[in-house]
Amino acid sequence: MTIPAFDKNDLNQFDEPANLLKALSHPIRLCIVRGLMRKKKCNVSYMQECLDIPQSTISQHLQKLRGAGVVTTERKGLEVNYILADPRVEAIVNALFGEEECEA
């Protein structure tokens, strides 16, 4: 009995990766993530200003990214900085947009 290419017995092994992709599968969130690849670290106001969308909307997207483990946060006074936290995400974004020089 060989291992089939598809197997319902390990369908649940796809749950976590599918969740990660779902977290990335929104234009605003994808934009945020690629921005974080360029900028390494960024607070909410800056993103909000660049993207020009309501604060609660940005914040909700960030919470979704955080819930999926895509980003972590570092508070610095009033500001909260967001930072990429999962190396798979960078590989995925590179697959989509191509590699890019990063800020020195």
Next chain:
Amino acid sequence: MTIPAFDKNDLNQFDEPANLLKALSHPIRLCIVRGLMRKKKCNVSYMQECLDIPQSTISQHLQKLRGAGVVTTERKGLEVNYILADPRVEAIVNALFGEEECEA
């Protein structure tokens, strides 16, 4: 004026990639796609048998993958074979699961 890391002016450049990720962001569809990386070509009945879910459910997932350009089809008599059609998808799946020897 420098180019910001985030920019609402090209937010729409994220629509297509986000759509691609959305198509992949379901456990069943991800399983199908990884199966197609191993098996290269596969008909619906085989997938259905492996995954043990209703035929209409599989078919709908396949249509969603096809709509996003993830797969194409080749009819052979009664059967329809599905084949991966977007190289970005393989890079993404490799980022998630690691590379793997493919069937010779």
Next chain:
DNA sequence: TCTTTATATCGTATTATTCGAATATAACGA
């Protein structure tokens, strides 16, 4: 033409996402 097999589509109930205003919290300075 009739049947069978393989796949696709439709109808629809259920659940999940999304957005943005309103409100809450957390940290800082006066």
Next chain:
DNA sequence: TCGTTATATTCGAATAATACGATATAAAGA
């Protein structure tokens, strides 16, 4: 403590995704 700034959470309405039975189509063979 009070006010201000930065961020998070809550709420509700609109929209989209999902599952699956029922039904339709497409190809092949008798």
